Amino acid sequence: MTLPFIIVGGGVGGLASAIYLAAQGRRVLVLEKNERVGGKLNLLQEAGYTFDTGPSLFTMPWIVRDLFAAAQRNFEDYLDISLVEPMFRCCWPDGTQFNTSQCVPQLVKEIERISPSDVTNFFRFVARCAQVYDRVAEPFLYQPFRGFTDFLKPQLLSDGLRIDAFRNVDATLGQFFNSPHLRQMFNRYPTYNGSSPYLSPGTFNIIAYVEFIYGGWYIRGGMYQLARALLRLAAELGIEIRTRAEVSEIVVRSGQARGVRLKDGQEIEGSCVVVNADPLYAYQHLLPGQEHMATALDKLQASASGFILLLGVDTCYEQLTHHTIFFNRDYPLEFDAIFEKGVPAADPSIYVCTTCLSDPSHAPPGHMNLFVLVNAPPLNGRVSWKREAEGYRNQIVRKLELMGLHQLQHHIVFEKIMTPQDMQNYYHSARGAIYGLASNNPFSAFLRPSMRAPRIKRLYFVGGGTHPGGGIPLVVLSGKTVAQRIASDKNIPE
Ligand SMILES: Cc1cc2nc3c(=O)[nH]c(=O)nc-3n(C[C@H](O)[C@H](O)[C@H](O)COP(=O)(O)OP(=O)(O)OC[C@H]3O[C@@H](n4cnc5c(N)ncnc54)[C@H](O)[C@@H]3O)c2cc1C
Numbered sequence: 001m002t003l004p005f006i007i008v009g010g011g012v013g014g015l016a017s018a019i020y021l022a023a024q025g026r027r028v029l030v031l032e033k034n035e036r037v038g039g040k041l042n043l044l045q046e047a048g049y050t051f052d053t054g055p056s057l058f059t060m061p062w063i064v065r066d067l068f069a070a071a072q073r074n075f076e077d078y079l080d081i082s083l084v085e086p087m088f089r090c091c092w093p094d095g096t097q098f099n100t101s102q103c104v105p106q107l108v109k110e111i112e113r114i115s116p117s118d119v120t121n122f123f124r125f126v127a128r129c130a131q132v133y134d135r136v137a138e139p140f141l142y143q144p145f146r147g148f149t150d151f152l153k154p155q156l157l158s159d160g161l162r163i164d165a166f167r168n169v170d171a172t173l174g175q176f177f178n179s180p181h182l183r184q185m186f187n188r189y190p191t192y193n194g195s196s197p198y199l200s201p202g203t204f205n206i207i208a209y210v211e212f213i214y215g216g217w218y219i220r221g222g223m224y225q226l227a228r229a230l231l232r233l234a235a236e237l238g239i240e241i242r243t244r245a246e247v248s249e250i251v252v253r254s255g256q257a258r259g260v261r262l263k264d265g266q267e268i269e270g271s272c273v274v275v276n277a278d279p280l281y282a283y284q285h286l287l288p289g290q291e292h293m294a295t296a297l298d299k300l301q302a303s304a305s306g307f308i309l310l311l312g313v314d315t316c317y318e319q320l321t322h323h324t325i326f327f328n329r330d331y332p333l334e335f336d337a338i339f340e341k342g343v344p345a346a347d348p349s350i351y352v353c354t355t356c357l358s359d360p361s362h363a364p365p366g367h368m369n370l371f372v373l374v375n376a377p378p379l380n381g382r383v384s385w386k387r388e389a390e391g392y393r394n395q396i397v398r399k400l401e402l403m404g405l406h407q408l409q410h411h412i413v414f415e416k417i418m419t420p421q422d423m424q425n426y427y428h429s430a431r432g433a434i435y436g437l438a439s440n441n442p443f444s445a446f447l448r449p450s451m452r453a454p455r456i457k458r459l460y461f462v463g464g465g466t467h468p469g470g471g472i473p474l475v476v477l478s479g480k481t482v483a484q485r486i487a488s489d490k491n492i493p494e
Pocket residue numbers: 008009010011012013014031032033034037038039040041053054055056057058059245246247248276277278306308373426427428429434435462463464465469470471472473475
């Protein structure tokens with residue numbers, strides 16, 4: 001029997017690479033440390049409530065459709081996706097509310113209601129983003145990314161200005177929007193890759209563009225249905241998946257990855273090893289002798305983490321929509337706390353996702369399931385979450401009460417807190433960061449760890465820690481690219 005291609009980690013990136021490799025006819029083995037696959041795409045079902053504990057929004061569905069097509073399958077036979085309306089409800093402390101919509105006339109009506117002059121500006125903004133998207137999608141998302149050699153292509157250098165790479169997201173938005181509310185709303189999008197709108201390049205306005213133009217989708221039954229669908233497809237393709245199988249070392253002989261050693265001591269030989277675990281964690285813990293790589297990566301800024309409350313409440317709050325955001329008064333201060341001071345924001349913006357509004361089975365009748373997410377700093381030794389989680393939780397609950405969730409504390413009948421420390425412990429996300437490295441400067445894409453390990457043959461990385469970055473669609477693209485690169489790697493036996 002041929003040796004398997006070993007994937008270390010059953011996150012979405014790991015599963016996507018496994019499927020693309022199996023579709024090429026390879027024998028694939030996925031080893032996942034936790035009790036189920038999906039990685040950060042995870043769920044909790046308890047006390048009659050269902051919570052998606054990671055992603056709540058599904059974008060760029062064509063990328064996952066392509067994954068199913070590569071395996072000669074039809075995405076629609078596995079997943080049922082729908083748009084939610086309103087897309088988001090934004091609430092501000094001054095009482096302003098704004099519903100984003102996937103229906104253009106409805107959206108125009110809303111913009112006109114809070115800032116008439118910004119209707120034309122919105123369309124100018126979309127046109128600008130469309131140009132930027134057209135320039136960056138191919139080289140940065142869809143093409144295999146090979147690092148500085150790509151950067152040195154003269155075309156990309158001259159494109160820097162045309163893709164708003166040299167001014168930040170907030171400054172770029174300032175050229176379009178008059179309303180401070182709309183500017184703050186669009187400033188939120190760099191948080192989708194764990195970055196700050198005041199530091200990350202204006203290029204990232206394309207995240208908002210992708211959501212407004214191509215849609216923010218929900219997966220019927222909950223986001224975890226995606227992990228179930230990938231698991232089903234993997235089984236159909238004959239991929240072997242072992243859960244509760246933690247890898248403790250990648251076995252390297254004569255400069256080549258030859259297999260892995262599990263925590264229980266078992267050694268498994270493989271043709272190639274693809275690491276879906278965080279690259280910094282892998283260099284620190286799985287690859288003896290590669291400490292210099294870990295030291296170099298550890299010097300780079302980590303993406304934001306998250307502080308999460310899963311709340312089951314015995315009432316229904318009318319003001320909540322499927323996605324609701326309670327913005328704070330001083331957005332720059334929030335990101336200054338997270339990225340400059342490395343501490344939780346004193347007055348954070350709060351995102352609440354209430355999937356029971358789309359899937360009533362996610363909470364008992366008359367109850368709601370509140371997934372509450374606040375941006376948090378990655379672990380840096382300055383915050384002891386063990387000590388501070390309870391106090392921060394109280395602060396967030398009080399703020400939600402002030403924002404109109406009447407007597408929230410009194411209505412909580414189930415709760416669980418998840419901190420950046422949990423993110424590190426449970427998923428081995430180095431520094432608890434959700435998206436690997438932050439994209440807080442124009443060159444960050446070039447600093448991400450490369451997909452192919454520089455000094456070890458037959459060793460690859462896949463997922464949010466490498467290229468093109470974090471988020472469900474991008475880690476699926478990462479799976480596709482890694483399989484393509486492996487297919488053309490002469491060091492790997494057929
Ligand atoms: C709170 C939150 C909200 C988010 N919201 C969104 C959203 O709305 N939309 C969106 O698109 N994305 C969102 N994301 C991001 C998205 O979830 C991630 O980018 C994506 O799931 C990462 O997938 P991955 O495969 O790269 O890594 P992971 O999901 O981290 O998978 C890595 C896997 O490797 C396993 N592993 C680690 N070490 C070992 C080992 N030694 N042995 C075996 N297995 C190991 C881990 O257990 C894990 O299962 C969110 C994430 C979080 C946490």
